[in-house]
Amino acid sequence: MAKAKVMNPTLKLLLNRKSVRAYEDCELSREVKDAVITAALRAPTAGNMMLYSIIEVQDQSLKDALAETCDHQPFIAKAPFVLLFLADYQRWTDYFQASGVEALCAEQGVTMRKPQEGDLFLACCDALIAAQTAVIAAESLGLGSCYIGDIMEHYEEHKALFGLPQYTFPISLVCFGYPTPQQREREQPGRFSKRVVVFEDRYTRFEPERLEVLFRERQERVFGEREEVQGARNLGQLMYTRKFNAEFTHEMTRSVKAMLQAWLEE
Numbered sequence: 001m002a003k004a005k006v007m008n009p010t011l012k013l014l015l016n017r018k019s020v021r022a023y024e025d026c027e028l029s030r031e032v033k034d035a036v037i038t039a040a041l042r043a044p045t046a047g048n049m050m051l052y053s054i055i056e057v058q059d060q061s062l063k064d065a066l067a068e069t070c071d072h073q074p075f076i077a078k079a080p081f082v083l084l085f086l087a088d089y090q091r092w093t094d095y096f097q098a099s100g101v102e103a104l105c106a107e108q109g110v111t112m113r114k115p116q117e118g119d120l121f122l123a124c125c126d127a128l129i130a131a132q133t134a135v136i137a138a139e140s141l142g143l144g145s146c147y148i149g150d151i152m153e154h155y156e157e158h159k160a161l162f163g164l165p166q167y168t169f170p171i172s173l174v175c176f177g178y179p180t181p182q183q184r185e186r187e188q189p190g191r192f193s194k195r196v197v198v199f200e201d202r203y204t205r206f207e208p209e210r211l212e213v214l215f216r217e218r219q220e221r222v223f224g225e226r227e228e229v230q231g232a233r234n235l236g237q238l239m240y241t242r243k244f245n246a247e248f249t250h251e252m253t254r255s256v257k258a259m260l261q262a263w264l265e266e
């Protein structure tokens with residue numbers, strides 16, 4: 001756990017959290033699931049509009065499908081509690097329609113505005129803040145969790161699987177379950193030190209020499225004594241190949257572009 005001078009049970013919980021990818025083979029009670037969802041619904045939300053929806057993925061065949069479409073991660077299929085967080089402007093768009101906004105715009109001689117890129121980003125903020133609130137609520141109940149960013153891939157398939165309308169986008173999937181003893185004991189992964197990430201008043205860009213120093217600890221942790229890992233000679237080369245330029249990243253970009261095109265279609 002990270003060292004801190006100020007401490008209380010909530011901070012302790014936050015500092016102890018780690019992603020959990022293997023779960024005890026036991027059901028969660030409806031009460032526990034509802035407690036997590038109820039907490040998520042109290043998350044801050046832009047304009048109190050709740051620009052998100054949550055789909056509880058219960059059907060095993062849907063979990064099995066997600067385990068494949070989300071970059072082949074089998075643990076998704078084994079998670080006892082899975083929540084899909086959607087950025088959602090559909091509900092408000094439908095309400096605007098139902099409220100005669102089109103007629104109002106016609107009276108005023110203006111075109112009715114449809115959700116655009118900014119609206120999507122705001123809805124993504126809402127959905128992610130609700131997701132993280134669920135993660136922390138779950139943690140407080142002894143549950144582990146793991147985000148699945150790969151849900152942003154295969155937009156068309158996920159749209160069909162969950163019946164998603166135009167102004168929705170699955171921005172995150174979160175798997176929950178009681179951690180196995182092995183997961184409970186697993187060490188927390190390290191983080192960048194504060195000076196890499198937290199600045200005062202102005203953004204700080206680092207020169208190559210400074211970057212080498214700042215990333216050295218991570219590099220040593222991953223490389224150890226090895227001079228090369230998977231053809232990469234340092235952490236930058238490895239992360240570029242393994243993450244930034246990986247096949248799943250290309251699919252994510254394709255998928256997000258397809259979603260944007262659908263979102264912006266008149």
Ligand SMILES: Cc1cc2nc3c(=O)[nH]c(=O)nc-3n(C[C@H](O)[C@H](O)[C@H](O)COP(=O)(O)O)c2cc1C
Binds near residue numbers: 017018021146189
């Ligand atoms: C947006 C986002 C997407 C993520 N996607 C995945 C994923 O697809 N699969 C996975 O196993 N972990 C995923 N994670 C979990 C991260 O790998 C994890 O948070 C990170 O390695 C730090 O570990 P920690 O959460 O245990 O501190 C994701 C986390 C975030 C925030």
